[in-house]
Structure formats: structure tokens, C-alpha cells
Amino acid sequence: MTPQTAPDTTVPEASIAQAADRLLAAAETGTPCAPVRDLIGADDLAAAYAVQSRIVGARRAEGATVVGRKIGATSLAVQQQLGVDQPDFGWLFDDMDLSGAHEVPMERLLQPKAEAEIAFVLKADLDDGPLDDAQLRASVDYAVAALEIVDSRINGWDISFGDTVADNASSGLYVLGTERRTLDEVEPVHVTMSMSVDGVEVSTGDGAACLGDPLHALAWLARAAREYGEPLRAGQVVLSGALGPMREVPAGATVTATISGLGSVTARFSNPTTTAEEAQ
Numbered sequence: 001m002t003p004q005t006a007p008d009t010t011v012p013e014a015s016i017a018q019a020a021d022r023l024l025a026a027a028e029t030g031t032p033c034a035p036v037r038d039l040i041g042a043d044d045l046a047a048a049y050a051v052q053s054r055i056v057g058a059r060r061a062e063g064a065t066v067v068g069r070k071i072g073a074t075s076l077a078v079q080q081q082l083g084v085d086q087p088d089f090g091w092l093f094d095d096m097d098l099s100g101a102h103e104v105p106m107e108r109l110l111q112p113k114a115e116a117e118i119a120f121v122l123k124a125d126l127d128d129g130p131l132d133d134a135q136l137r138a139s140v141d142y143a144v145a146a147l148e149i150v151d152s153r154i155n156g157w158d159i160s161f162g163d164t165v166a167d168n169a170s171s172g173l174y175v176l177g178t179e180r181r182t183l184d185e186v187e188p189v190h191v192t193m194s195m196s197v198d199g200v201e202v203s204t205g206d207g208a209a210c211l212g213d214p215l216h217a218l219a220w221l222a223r224a225a226r227e228y229g230e231p232l233r234a235g236q237v238v239l240s241g242a243l244g245p246m247r248e249v250p251a252g253a254t255v256t257a258t259i260s261g262l263g264s265v266t267a268r269f270s271n272p273t274t275t276a277e278e279a280q
Helices: 013-029 045-061 076-082 133-139 161-166 214-228 272-279
Strands: 066-072 088-093 113-122 140-150 173-176 192-197 200-206 237-242 254-259 263-268
Touching (some): 013 161, 088 214, 113 200, 113 254, 133 214
Parallel strands (some): 066 237
Antiparallel strands (some): 113 140
């Protein structure tokens, strides 16, 4: 089921607006909020995406530019945990890309966790056609190792499927690696992944952990985005979903993911407390 084909929601528009306002306030103040399922339900897909749309609209009104999408709930374990049988998607904005940055500012995050995945950068629009394997492969300019820094505006990550969809699929920030590979050079389903925090391995996985194949995740997203009314476009980034379990990230940590065929990607997180003490 994709957002456009979900049944119409019976949730009042006022409740959808209230849920969006709650999440936007949490992001603005840096203070996690209560879940929004009390307003929109735990599994009303149409209501959850309606809240997400309001948040996306607010970000655009602030001047943020959409640069791609992310896919969430791609692993069977997470789907079972949330009691769903499908993934979800969120939106990537230009200010979320910290590739090449010296460090990831912790003050921009509330409750960060990191997960390693493959990012696809597109060279063709996916607005028509069958969206079959041949078309999808031809649309990919290159693949690159990525760290998605997921975050939740909801206190304690106390989320249902509706909560995470409404909260832009728990999007935060992301970092892309520097080694670009075409799909002639790397087969996404065959990659293996290892992610470490401060040199200690904390997560492992492979391409098959992402909906059976990261390209399957891209196919799902391409169809969902088209039915939603805003297809994927050339130049956009697609974070295709975790290759292994996500892990919490403490302030000051260094997170590195190595993906076979794609090299490694590293994110260094700031430590605002230490910085403040050193400044005294």
C-alpha cells in the first residue's frame, strides 16, 4: 500500500494539524514531545502521511529544498517490531547533508542513532514507465556508502508506525562516502557491511537485509513517490535503508561504516558539553 492508495482517513483535519504542530515544536525547541498517535492513531497511514506533508510544507516554506528521499522500515525485524508489513518514506532536505563536514553538530539532534546503508544518486527521472529492474538500474548514476543519522522528535523513541511516518520517517541527517560506484561495478544485494562506534563494531549486515535487495527498496520508493504525486528526479539522493541494526550515538563519538565495494564513510559527532567546558 502506498500513501496515495491508502484509504481516506477519518481523522479530523484539526488533529492532523495539531500533530504536525507538536512535531514541529519539538524540532524547533530541541525538546522531544509525546507521541502523536493519540491524535492520529497508531496505524492510520493516510493520516500519518498527511501530517508528514504538513511538516514538509513547513520546511519548504522556510526555504529548505528537497534533495531526495529516505526509505525506512526496510528490515523484517523492524517491520515486525512495529507490526507492519511495508516500509515507509521520508524527505531529504539540503540542510540534512553533512557529507564532507568536519563534524556532525549534536545540537541539531535530539536522540540520534546511526545506521549504515547504500545511497543511490539518480541520473534520470522516475516519473513514468514500468519502473522495472531495467529502468531502475538505468536511472542510477552511482551508488555510495552512507551513514543515516536517524532521529526522533518523539520522547524515548516511543513510536508506532503512525508516529514515525508522521515524523518524516524519523529523519535526521546523513553523510555520504566519497567512493562512487556504478551498478556495473557493484551489486547492491551482494555487499556486506560493518559499522563501528569509536572503533568497536556495533552492527553488521548485508544487502539482502534491505527488503531483500536495496534495488527492491528503490523500486518500492519509486512507485510510492510517483503515486504520492512527487516522483523521484534526476540528481536526487535516495537512502535505500539500513543494512544492519541502528545504534545509538553518544556525543563526541566517531562512527564509521565500511561497505564492501563502496569503501567507508565516517561521521564525527561534536561534544557540546566538552566544548563549553573547554571554552571556560
